[in-house]
Amino acid sequence: MPATSSEAETRGDPPADRFRYTDLHCHILPGMDDGVSSWDEAIALAKNAVKSGAFRVVATPHVMRGVYAPRPGDIKEKVLELKSRLRDSGISLAVTPGSEVYLASGTAREYRAGKLQTIGDTGYLLVELPPLRLPAYARSELNALRAAGAGVILAHPERNRGLCRNLKVLTELLDYGVLFQINAGSLTGAFGKEAQGCAEFLVREGLVHFIGSDAHSGLPAGVSGVGADISEALERLVRLSPSGSAFLDQVEARVMRLLSGKL
Incomplete structure (x- = not known):
């Protein structure tokens, strides 16, 4: 028997014509970083994601030296619990373990030691840079990561002013083999006009490889923080x-x- 409209709303089911996608960047694991703070909020975020059209999210808690330090085992344990809670709630949403790693001197060493959770254990890291520039150590770390066999996906390059104001550096990163993941909210102005302009440029030039919500909250977008419903941005x-x-x-x-593993 088809679900009633109230049942579909409870689960957050998307409209039938909505594009189905993977959210590559989502802070849906409670207690690991500055994302959702409870399992109830994680479920609310999941409902918003499904309503938007997501059928999978990659859980990407921050890994930032001295601030957040979840290890692969911790992340996978939380992902398993989230999957169980989603099943109990009747929410059809796949969850893949990952992380958002703040690029620092020594990141490649941590990767080689198995201390960083790659996206679905593929060897690809979602990497974050400081917001204003490409740090002096970035090139050597990117080279070291590549030498160690890691793939690098750069989170929200459009929010880095130093990159957006220097197309030569953006091109250099692409030459290093770095792939770009933009935040959906950047396309709707959630991170300011400069980030929006840069995101639009990347889309028009075909330089967007992945899309993520970067959701930190179970509340709808525009209410508090960054939400998981990115349907407006996709349009x-x-x-x-x-x-x-x-x-x-x-x-x-x-x-x-x-x-x-075929990228």
């Missing part, structure tokens, strides 16, 4: 991209290759 992305809706298909196909 804007389709309008901006020269390839239209095919661009979203390309991004999702890339996610599937990433998770299957």
Whole structure:
């Protein structure tokens, strides 16, 4: 028997015509960083994600030396509990373990030691930079990560003023093999006009490889923090991209290759 409208609303089911996607960047694990603070909020975030069209999220708690230090085992344990709670709540949302690693001197060493959770154990790290610049140690660390066999996906490059104001550096990162993940909220102005302009440029130039909500809250977008419902941003992305809706298909196909180890 089909679900009633009230049952679908309780689960956060998306409209039938909504694009189904993977949210590559989501702070959905409670008590690990500055993301959701409780399991109830994690469930609320999951409902918002499903309503938006997500069928999978990658759980990416911050890894920042001296601030947040979740290890792969800790992250996977939380992911298992979240999956159980989602099943109990009747929410159909796959969850893949990952992390958002603040690039620092010694990050490659931690990767080689197995201390960093890659996205779905694929060897690809979601990496964050300081917000204003490309630090002096970045090039050597990126080289060291590449030499160690790691793939690097740069989280929200559009929010880094130093990158957005220097296209040469953006190009250099691409030459290093770095892939770009933009925050959906950047396309709707959630992070300011400069980040929005940079995100739009990256979309138009075909330089967006992945999309994430960077959700830290179970509340709807615009209420508090960054929410998981990115449907408005996806519609804007389709309008901006020269390839239209095919661009979203390309991004999702890339996610599937990433998770299957074929990227």
